[in-house]
Every structure is written in structure tokens, then in C-alpha cells.
Amino acid sequence: MLIHADVVVLGTGVAGHAAALVAADRGADVLVLERGPTVGGSSRKAGGGFLFAGTDHQARAGFTDTPDALREDLLAAGRGDADPATVDTFVAHQLATYRWLGEQGVDFTLLPTPRAGVLPRIHDTVPGAVVEKLHERLTEHPSVRLITEVDVQRLVRRPGGERRVTGLEAETKGRLVSVVARSIVLATGGFSQSRDLVRTFAPDIADAVPLGGPHNDGGGLRLACSLGARLRDMGNLRATFGASLPGWSASGERVAPRLLYPVTRGAVLVNRRGERFVSEDLHYKLMSSLCAAQPGAVAFQVFDVKVMRRGAELAGPLDFAGARRDGALAEEPDLTRLAERIDVPADALVRTIGHYNDAIEAGRDLFGRAHQDFGEPGGARVEESPFFAFPCTNALTTTFCGVAVDRELRVVDVFDEAIEGLHAAGELVGGLHGSGYLSGSALSAAATLGRAAGLSVTA
Numbered sequence: 001m002l003i004h005a006d007v008v009v010l011g012t013g014v015a016g017h018a019a020a021l022v023a024a025d026r027g028a029d030v031l032v033l034e035r036g037p038t039v040g041g042s043s044r045k046a047g048g049g050f051l052f053a054g055t056d057h058q059a060r061a062g063f064t065d066t067p068d069a070l071r072e073d074l075l076a077a078g079r080g081d082a083d084p085a086t087v088d089t090f091v092a093h094q095l096a097t098y099r100w101l102g103e104q105g106v107d108f109t110l111l112p113t114p115r116a117g118v119l120p121r122i123h124d125t126v127p128g129a130v131v132e133k134l135h136e137r138l139t140e141h142p143s144v145r146l147i148t149e150v151d152v153q154r155l156v157r158r159p160g161g162e163r164r165v166t167g168l169e170a171e172t173k174g175r176l177v178s179v180v181a182r183s184i185v186l187a188t189g190g191f192s193q194s195r196d197l198v199r200t201f202a203p204d205i206a207d208a209v210p211l212g213g214p215h216n217d218g219g220g221l222r223l224a225c226s227l228g229a230r231l232r233d234m235g236n237l238r239a240t241f242g243a244s245l246p247g248w249s250a251s252g253e254r255v256a257p258r259l260l261y262p263v264t265r266g267a268v269l270v271n272r273r274g275e276r277f278v279s280e281d282l283h284y285k286l287m288s289s290l291c292a293a294q295p296g297a298v299a300f301q302v303f304d305v306k307v308m309r310r311g312a313e314l315a316g317p318l319d320f321a322g323a324r325r326d327g328a329l330a331e332e333p334d335l336t337r338l339a340e341r342i343d344v345p346a347d348a349l350v351r352t353i354g355h356y357n358d359a360i361e362a363g364r365d366l367f368g369r370a371h372q373d374f375g376e377p378g379g380a381r382v383e384e385s386p387f388f389a390f391p392c393t394n395a396l397t398t399t400f401c402g403v404a405v406d407r408e409l410r411v412v413d414v415f416d417e418a419i420e421g422l423h424a425a426g427e428l429v430g431g432l433h434g435s436g437y438l439s440g441s442a443l444s445a446a447a448t449l450g451r452a453a454g455l456s457v458t459a
């Protein structure tokens with residue numbers, strides 16, 4: 001089968017949808033190829049928080065923020081490792097992307113920050129809702145064709161030694177497909193499902209629970225590498241703390257591992273000995289290496305019913321009520337019985353929580369945690385029955401590294417020369433995060449770089 005298209009987009013996460021829709025709206029005939037049987041990748045599983053700066057939502061809430069301030073914060077978070085040109089590309093397009101998502105019918109809510117003095121930038125959506133909204137438009141668009149269950153085997157360059165990519169070869173349901181195209185956009189996400197690639201770049205986290213999209217196995221990365229793509233940030237691959245431990249459940253029934261963060265709403269973190277080991281305020285990426293160092297690489301989030309109430313009506317990693325319903329949490333009327341349920345020494349747990357509550361009264365914390373009461377007098381104390389806990393470990397949600405791109409989102413090779421006809425967007429792009437990460441910037445980058453790639457291939 002031979003297919004002609006102006007633009008081919010690989011992948012159907014937020015980045016692929018944004019690239020395809022923008023290119024199609026600007027007159028291109030677009031073919032979208034998805035590896036899996038369903039669309040959405042990690043974008044469908046994500047928590048739903050998008051980082052944007054200078055938005056109407058912020059202005060309405062009385063906050064003054066600017067793209068320049070965001071640029072500074074991204075570079076600071078990257079601790080000197082982020083690529084300033086990629087950060088600039090993201091910053092230049094992010095506000096227009098926030099508006100574009102609004103035009104596609106995406107509803108945002110500005111999330112308050114848990115800490116005073118920090119600008120709220122996370123624009124929250126219902127998890128998976130953005131993919132659904134964009135997908136509705138994609139399936140109705142007269143200039144977009146979508147084929148799922150496609151295995152792209154190689155990129156094709158024009159014969160005669162020319163560098164320009166002119167198409168690809170693939171297989172779908174037993175049939176070979178040749179595609180001829182003006183531009184290809186790789187929007188294939190990260191590679192958390194490839195133990196082989198994770199072991200290559202970050203062997204110390206090869207056992208982290210893979211939570212990214214089910215087909216995010218680095219196919220796009222391998223295609224780009226086959227043409228000599230330069231890689232960025234590979235040494236900055238980090239796990240994310242906070243996945244519920246696979247194989248454990250309170251009910252004994254099988255419960256799928258998930259990211260769950262009562263720790264951001266007042267839960268205390270202890271290890272198998274029932275001892276605290278970290279300030280619970282620490283960023284979940286930094287927390288991951290400390291969790292890995294605990295016995296069995298396991299930690300327990302322990303909390304009371306006040307924390308449970310704080311998750312009411314929240315979604316994704318803050319949906320504590322959903323986790324309770326699914327049997328993902330041990331629940332007991334007192335700490336002694338709770339400790340027995342999670343197999344932690346009861347005397348140690350009771351002592352740890354007692355010291356923790358005393359430290360709140362004294363206004364200081366052994367690990368420097370800033371105790372927040374979330375507007376309830378005594379709200380920081382862990383004291384109101386019933387009590388909850390679950391074991392958690394490190395996950396790999398997002399790989400935060402990948403191919404280097406120029407300002408037009410063209411993939412560049414190891415000599416920093418653009419590979420004509422080959423663009424990349426979303427999580428596959430390296431260089432934006434450096435050695436740190438601002439929460440919400442992954443989804444925001446998927447939408448922003450996807451939209452920018454769609455503009456670039458139709459310029």
C-alpha cells in the first residue's frame with residue numbers, strides 16, 4: 001500500500017494531536033500513525049496539570065506572571081543543563097498554546113500552590129480530558145487520516161545520498177505500507193516501557209515501575225537515532241517517587257499501581273522501620289533517590305482522615321477517595337492496627353507520629369518540613385481517626401530526555417545540522433528540562449511543542 005500525505009505525525013498523545021490539528025487547520029493533508037490500538041499514550045494517563053505563565057486565569061486570580069519569569073525559572077530548575085534555545089522555543093509558544101487549547105474547548109482551573117509566595121502556574125484539567133477533546137476534533141477533521149496498530153520500521157531518505165527525509169516504511173496488521181511525505185513529526189513520547197533503553201541510560205532505576213503510555217518504548221527515538229540524531233539530557237533520566245507498590249493491596253484483590261500523593265496534603269513518609277527519612281516537602285524527583293535508598297526501596301505514606309477529606313473531588317494523584325474505594329489503602333481506627341496492616345513495627349510508627357505531632361507544636365521539624373495546616377487549626381497533626389497508609393516506590397512516568405531540535409523543531413544530528421523533513425515534539429524532545437523539572441511542564445511541553453511543530457511543518 002502506498003500513501004501520500006503532506007505531513008505524517010507519529011503518535012497520538014497531546015503532542016501528536018496538537019501537531020496534526022494545527023497542520024491540518026493550516027491546509028495540510030495529514031496522516032497520523034499510532035503504534036497502539038488506542039490513542040493517548042502517557043497524555044491520557046497524566047495527572048492533568050499544565051504549566052503556563054502570563055495567562056488570563058492567573059490575571060483573574062490577581063497574579064502577575066510573565067513568559068520571561070517562566071524562562072528564568074525553567075533555566076534555574078534545569079540547573080545549567082537545559083538547552084536555552086529549546087527553553088526559548090517553549091516559552092515563545094506556550095501562551096499562544098494555552099489560548100489555542102482554550103479554543104479547542106479545554107477547561108482549565110488554576111491550582112493554588114501548597115506553599116505561600118510561589119506563583120500558581122499549574123492549569124489543571126480532568127485527567128485525559130485534553131486528549132479526548134483534541135481527539136474529537138481530529139476524528140472529525142476532513143484533512144486528517146488516522147491509522148492505529150502501525151509499526152514504523154524505517155525512515156526513508158531521497159535516493160542519491162540526499163539528507164532530506166521523504167517518507168517511511170511501516171507494517172500494519174500484516175500489510176506493508178510505504179508513505180511518501182513532505183514532513184514527518186515524531187511525537188512518540190518517552191520510553192518508560194523499554195527496560196532495555198532505561199537500563200542503557202539509567203541502570204540504577206531500571207526496576208522503577210513503568211507507568212508511561214503502554215506503547216512508549218522508544219520507537220521514535222530509535223528512528224531518529226537511525227539518522228544520526230543528537231541526544232540531550234539522557235544522563236538526567238530520573239524516577240518519580242510515589243507509585244503504589246505493584247502487587248500490594250489492602251483487600252488482597254489486584255489493584256493497578258498508580259501515582260498517589262497524600263504526601264502533598266499532609267501525609268507523613270516512613271520507611272519499613274517506621275522511621276521518617278526525608279522532608280516530605282521535597283520534590284518527587286529528588287525524593288526518588290532517597291526512597292531507592294530505603295530498605296526494599298519502599299516507603300509508606302501515612303495519613304489521617306483530614307488528609308483524606310482534602311482529596312475530596314480531586315482527580316489523578318490526589319484522588320485519595322478513589323484509591324480508598326479501589327482497595328489501594330490500608331485503613332484502621334488507630335495507628336497500632338494500621339502498622340500491623342502494612343507490616344511496620346507498631347511501636348516505631350506510633351513513636352514517629354507522636355514526635356511529628358510534637359514538632360508541629362514546637363514549630364520546628366527534624367527534617368525541615370514546613371508544616372501546613374491547610375486552613376484547619378491543627379490541620380498538620382496526624383491524629384484524627386481513621387488512619388490510612390499504603391506502601392509506595394519509584395515509578396517511571398516521564399523520561400525527560402530525547403532528541404535535540406532546532407528552533408523550528410527539526411531534529412538535529414550529532415553535528416548539530418538539521419535533518420530536513422524530520423521534526424520532533426513533546427516528551428521525545430530533550431533539552432527542555434535539564435537536570436531538574438518544573439511540575440506541569442511535561443504536558444505543557446507536549447501541547448506547546450506539538451503545536452509549534454504543526455506550525456513549522458506548514459510554514
Ligand SMILES: Cc1cc2nc3c(=O)[nH]c(=O)nc-3n(C[C@H](O)[C@H](O)[C@H](O)COP(=O)(O)OP(=O)(O)OC[C@H]3O[C@@H](n4cnc5c(N)ncnc54)[C@H](O)[C@@H]3O)c2cc1C
Nearest residue numbers: 011013015035041042043046047189219426427440442443
Ligand atoms: C501517570 C502519569 C502522570 C503524569 N502527570 C503529569 C502531570 O500532571 N503534568 C505533566 O506535565 N506531565 C505529567 N506526566 C507526563 C506527561 O503525561 C507526558 O510527558 C506527556 O503527556 C507526553 O506527551 P506526548 O504527546 O509527547 O507523548 P504521549 O502522550 O506518551 O504519546 C505518545 C504516543 O506515541 C505512540 N507511539 C510510541 N511509539 C510509537 C511509534 N514508534 N510509532 C507510532 N506511535 C508511537 C504511543 O503509543 C503514544 O500514543 C505524567 C505521566 C504519567 C505516565
